[in-house]
Amino acid sequence: MRNGFAIETKGLTKVYGSGNTEVVAMSNADVTIRRGEVAALLGPSGSGKSTFLTAIGLINPPSAGQIRIGGELVVDGPVALRDARSFRRKFIGFVFQKSNLIPFLSAIENVRIALEINAWPAAAARERAMELLDYLGVADRADHYPATLSGGQQQRVAVARALANQPSIILADEPTAALDGRLGRQVMELFRKLAHEHGTGVVVVTHDHRALDVFDSVYEMEDGVIRRSESGVQ
Amino acid sequence: MNLAVKDIRHNFGRFALTTVGVGMLLMIVMGMGGIYRGIIEDATLLVDESDADLWIVQRNTRGPFAEVSRVPANLVHRALAVPGVETAREFVYHTIQREREGKPIRIAVVGLSWPTDKGESLPLIAGRALAQNHFEMIADARLGMPLGEQIRLGKENYTVVGITENMIGSSGDGLAFFTVADALDIQFEVPGEAVRLERQARYARGTLSELGRKQPALAETAFMAPREIPAIGPRQISAVMVNVLPGTTQQSVAAVVAGWSDVSVYTADGQRDLLLRGPVEKVRRQIGLFRVLLTIIAAIIMALILYTLTLDKLHDIALLKLIGAPNRRILGMILQQALLLGIVGYGIAYVAGLRIFPGFPRRVILTNNDLVQLALIVLVISVLSSALGIWKAVRVEPNEALSG
Structure with missing residues (x-):
């Protein structure tokens, strides 16, 4: 990873359909997130937030534009220059609206799986997963299955999993939607802490305007157009 | 993980x-x-267990397991006279259904050639082989008859003296082993009334025949036991099992027997194949x-x-x-x-x-x-x-x- 940017997008565009049925979901999105920066992405439903997130998460390729992650050109137009899944495994962490833990794995196993698929030896993966759970304050729930964890605990385990491989960026899609205000703020502050301590770029899609003070930058999206908002940043 | x-x-x-x-x-x-x-x-158990090299059966039939086969009992002696034959045994096989304790019981009756074959080679799990020419039987465990039980078949009572295991006929019925004489008695058992009617019928036929009209005394022979009447042949058996002498090929003996116009001959493998390709x-x-x-x-x-x-x-x-x-x-x-x-x-x-x-x-x-x-x-x-x-x-x- 060559420069100080966690992620850069240039002219990122996504068009669904063609001709009369053509829908522009995202148009010329230019976004730069530095290492250690926590960015919020606001916007109403259908504004294109998820399209942007899935594009920079290498899940849904754009129709046009470029994506650089850690300075490396990863996507150029609809063409992925790297194996998307392998790249996600190593450099991108995901946190979702719901915790999205695998129900048949315990808390520690949910973190371990992210490490083991990245070729960590089992013992080292176990140790690293335990460290992360401890760091996030849920070490005492390590052997519990997701169904027996509270919403906040599940979200912390999900964050631990996202952090496991020390990614360049973490993409979070409304990670506090299922949490109450206090827990939601805790999770947002956790992202800020992680970003600042580990130099990870964090992009959080949120509707929760109460916690905007936590973010270093705020982007707003409407009708597929993204712009940086100075007013949202404290 | x-x-x-x-x-x-x-x-x-x-x-x-x-x-x-x-x-x-x-x-x-x-x-x-x-x-x-x-x-x-x-289906092939009896063929395999009997350990016969050759089966001599009624001409153009596929043997007693596939269909009815009738050969004269003296065929044993003819077979013994063939060069290279070590032993020849009578074989009787038929299935009967009787009542036992109010329930139907199906028995596949096998006649053993007493005294050559007393059933010693059978897989006995209890009791013993046959020790006398009459009124003893070896029953398979599937028939559910314990040692010592007596069952009335025809006019006689037969005592179970031995129990075998997994000796089943091709139709799935348990096998019971008797001497050939007893097996034939069971097979050809005729009620007294039927005997009397048959004697009257023979007498009537005798008196109506030309010989009977010329010599009326001959008609009286109709009331004699069948075995005493020269015109009535002895009861027939199902087949003859032959074992050849060591050093003699089955084919050489079979070739001789195949020349007899009243019987067919099969090797054990041939009989087995016929069974598997037939019923x-x-x-x-x-x-x-x-x-x-x-x-x-x-x-x-x-x-x-x-x-x-x-x-x-x-x-x-x-x-x-x-x-x-x-x-x-x-x-x-x-x-x-x-x-x-x-x-x-x-x-x-x-x-x-x-x-x-x-x-x-x-x-x-x-x-x-x-x-x-x-x-x-x-x-x-x-x-x-x-x-x-x-x-x-x-x-x-x-x-x-x-x-x-």
């Missing part, structure tokens, strides 16, 4: 019930194979086809189960893809679960079968070859049936994990 095992442990109840279901299905497949083997074994063939094919159908059904059901199990995990699979899990890890999970389902199901089928099959009315024989063959088929089915689930898993997009 083995995802397949983790998933199974977490959903153990469902997996256990599913494997029991698959196990029961495989048990039926295994049982059909066992019944198939049992029918072949039962057993349709049953064998029917069960074989049924077994193939059951195997296909088992494969379809396993495929549906594995597909359903995969459908339940689509969100988890999408999530695994999202966090970067390679396909081999995800597909490995499905394949391993398929194999575990097949292997555990097979184990349940085997254990359950060992307990349940002995209660079946016909023998169910599980041979090692059949068990290994079915195990391989189950492995192949497991792999093939996981294909549908794997196909579905491959098509899952990682962004489906985002749909919540």
Whole structure:
């Protein structure tokens, strides 16, 4: 990873359909997130937030534009220059609206799986997963299955999993939607802490305007157009 | 970390019930194979156990196991006179149905050539071989007759002196061994009234015949016992079993006997082939086809189960893809679960079968070859049936994990 940017997008565009049925979901999105920066992405439903997130998460390729992650050109137009899944495994962490833990794995196993698929030896993966759970304050729930964890605990385990491989960026899609205000703020502050301590770029899609003070930058999206908002940043 | 095992442990109840279901299905497949083997074994048991090199039977018939065969009892002496013959034994075989304790009992009657063959070579599990020429029998355990029990067949009572195991006729009835004389008595038993009527009929025929009109005293012979009337031949037996002398080929003896115009001769293998190609063939094919159908059904059901199990995990699979899990890890999970389902199901089928099959009315024989063959088929089915689930898993997009 060559420069100080966690992620850069240039002219990122996504068009669904063609001709009369053509829908522009995202148009010329230019976004730069530095290492250690926590960015919020606001916007109403259908504004294109998820399209942007899935594009920079290498899940849904754009129709046009470029994506650089850690300075490396990863996507150029609809063409992925790297194996998307392998790249996600190593450099991108995901946190979702719901915790999205695998129900048949315990808390520690949910973190371990992210490490083991990245070729960590089992013992080292176990140790690293335990460290992360401890760091996030849920070490005492390590052997519990997701169904027996509270919403906040599940979200912390999900964050631990996202952090496991020390990614360049973490993409979070409304990670506090299922949490109450206090827990939601805790999770947002956790992202800020992680970003600042580990130099990870964090992009959080949120509707929760109460916690905007936590973010270093705020982007707003409407009708597929993204712009940086100075007013949202404290 | 083995995802397949983790998933199974977490959903153990469902997996256990599913494997029991698959196990029961495989048990039926295994049982059909066992019944198939049992029918072949039962059909050829007597041919194999009698240890005869050649079977001499009624001309142009396929022998006593396939159809009615009648040969004169003195055929034994003709056979003995053939160069190279070591022993020749009478053989009688027929099936009877009688009542015992108010229930029907079917007995496949076998006549042993007393005193040459007393039944010593039979697989006795209790009692002894025949020790006298009359009124003793060796019964198979399947007939349910204990040692010492007496059963009335015809005009005589026969005592069970020995018990065999797994001596079953081609129709599935338990075998009972008597001397040839007793077996014939049972076969040709005629009620007193029938004897009297037959004597009157013979007398009437005699008086109406030209000889009877010229010599009326001859008609009186009609009231004599049949064996005392020269015009009535002795009772006929079913076949003659021949063993050849060491150093003599079966073919050389068979060639001589084949020259006799009143009988046909088969080697033991020939008799066995006739049995398998004759009365057993349709049953064998029917069960074989049924077994193939059951195997296909088992494969379809396993495929549906594995597909359903995969459908339940689509969100988890999408999530695994999202966090970067390679396909081999995800597909490995499905394949391993398929194999575990097949292997555990097979184990349940085997254990359950060992307990349940002995209660079946016909023998169910599980041979090692059949068990290994079915195990391989189950492995192949497991792999093939996981294909549908794997196909579905491959098509899952990682962004489906985002749909919540």
